[in-house]
Amino acid sequence: MASLNVGGLGEYLREQRRNAQLSLRQLADAAGVSNPYLSQIERGLRKPSAEVLQQVAKALRISAETLYVRAGILDAERDRDEVETRAVILADPTLNERQKQVLLQIYESFRKENGFGGTEDGEAEAVGPEPGTEAFAGTGGRPAERPGHEAGGDDNGPRRTAG
Numbered sequence: 001m002a003s004l005n006v007g008g009l010g011e012y013l014r015e016q017r018r019n020a021q022l023s024l025r026q027l028a029d030a031a032g033v034s035n036p037y038l039s040q041i042e043r044g045l046r047k048p049s050a051e052v053l054q055q056v057a058k059a060l061r062i063s064a065e066t067l068y069v070r071a072g073i074l075d076a077e078r079d080r081d082e083v084e085t086r087a088v089i090l091a092d093p094t095l096n097e098r099q100k101q102v103l104l105q106i107y108e109s110f111r112k113e114n115g116f117g118g119t120e121d122g123e124a125e126a127v128g129p130e131p132g133t134e135a136f137a138g139t140g141g142r143p144a145e146r147p148g149h150e151a152g153g154d155d156n157g158p159r160r161t162a163g
Contacts, residue, residue, distance in 0.1 A: 008070055009041070009044070009067065009070040009071045010041055010042040010043055010044040011042075011044075012067075012070050013041060013042050013056065013060075013067075014042045016060050016062055017042075017060065020060055020061070022059075022060075024038055024039055024042070027056070027059055027060070030059035031052070031055040031056045031058070031059040032055050033052055033055065033056070038056075041056075047071065048071065050064075050068060050073055053067040053068060053071060053073070054067075063083070063086060063087040063090050063091070065082070065083040065086050065087060066083060066087060068083075069083055082111070082116075085107065086104060086107070089103050089104055089107070090104075
């Protein structure tokens with residue numbers, strides 16, 4: 001039987017909880033998990049799901065990806081740069097939560113476009129043609145208009161202007 005790689009996770013969670021000045025019960029309530037279950041995670045007796053880790057991370061206001069690495073869900077070496085980038089975005093106090101999520105979706109779409117895969121829980125698709133493609137060329141960095149649809153026109157032909 002493989003040993004659970006959660007001892008480091010439990011110690012880290014306990015440290016983060018104490019830094020946040022939360023009791024075990026307060027964190028369990030905030031994360032929506034039971035007090036005994038969270039205690040077992042902290043003691044290294046249980047391996048939580050990615051969903052539970054995400055809830056705990058949100059309650060602690062820390063990166064879920066960091067918890068995923070500590071729990072062995074993400075490969076630390078391969079995903080370190082991605083995790084660090086996500087952590088910096090999530091920790092930026094100048095961005096609101098919506099802006100952080102949009103930025104993470106854009107980041108993930110670029111990673112996918114460049115062949116580094118995506119997250120399993122869905123990611124934003126890249127918008128517009130890829131730079132270097134024919135549809136992108138000659139548009140000043142803007143996607144080319146659809147054939148037969150000039151800028152400012154509609155389905156019935158170009159818009160006329162006075163003058």
